[in-house]
Amino acid sequence: MGSQELKHITKELEVNAPASEAWELYRKLGLLKLIDLKLTNIFQSTEVLKGDGGVGTVVKLTFVPAGNSSYTEKFTVMDDQRRVKETKGLEGDCLAIGCSVQILEFEIIEKSQNSSIIKSTISYAVKEEFQAKDPKPSIQIVEAIVQSSKKFLERNN
Template identity: 60%
Template sequence: MLKQVSLICFLVFSCYMGVESQGLKHLTNELQVNVAANRVWELYRHLGISRLTAQQLQNVIQNVQVLEGDGGVGTKLKLTFAPGNSSYTERFIVINDEKKVKVAKGLEGGCLAIGCSVQIVRFDIVEKTNDSCIIKSDIAYAVKKQFETNDPKPNIQLLAAAAQIAKRFLESSKK
């Protein structure tokens, strides 16, 4: 049943993205990790990467709060940033174990607070060899017409830092 719900959400999202993606801009970060894709996916699949990043970047992330859900599709997650108490809330809308893809839609905060109408975060864990993979982090976003001259954009640096943290954690625990 859970796989069917995930598949339905993925199909709905794919249709939505097919229609909406024409006006979306993208920021992407890729990082090679010398660990099997399945191990990296286990960290990214649920809440592990969010909690590990918050633990490692306490000067950036003050708190990670699960507002609803258990880490699966439908989970609503709120990140509160230090020191200014700004926050970002997202909902996991796709978790595809077969393709190792996780997608979250921004609900409030982030670039939505500075003029974006849509913010979608996507993680792809792409297998290279049996012992290596690529963590691909992508933020798709659209800017509201009235804010286009300001050119607001989300910040990919936190996702890049999370990938680096995952790499260090997983590669060091492999030994």
């Protein structure tokens, strides 16, 4: 497969909530519950295929309209010290249109006692034969998840 350079799309969003609370939402399966409650316009369903939210957990997100497409990912890093969660795409999204790798990382950065930054980074590589099409992961979906978590955290703080 030849070594491909990873491209990165990074976004940061400040949240008026402690980093510990934000991390509690992002680690394990908290985000899936939030997606099921708040993002029904984007996701038809979320399903844990394997695991309990720790490293090795595999989840499938099915997009609206029903059955149109889905994205399956595996949790690869869960670092409570650094507040970093990383997932690797297994199928769907960018992988379905020419990417060979898709990695999503969420990092919760403490700003002050009552505020934090949610940093989301999508790293991806494009297969050589698809370079001309320049496929990209759905950053809008990640942004919708982060915005929804910001609202949730600020309302509960």
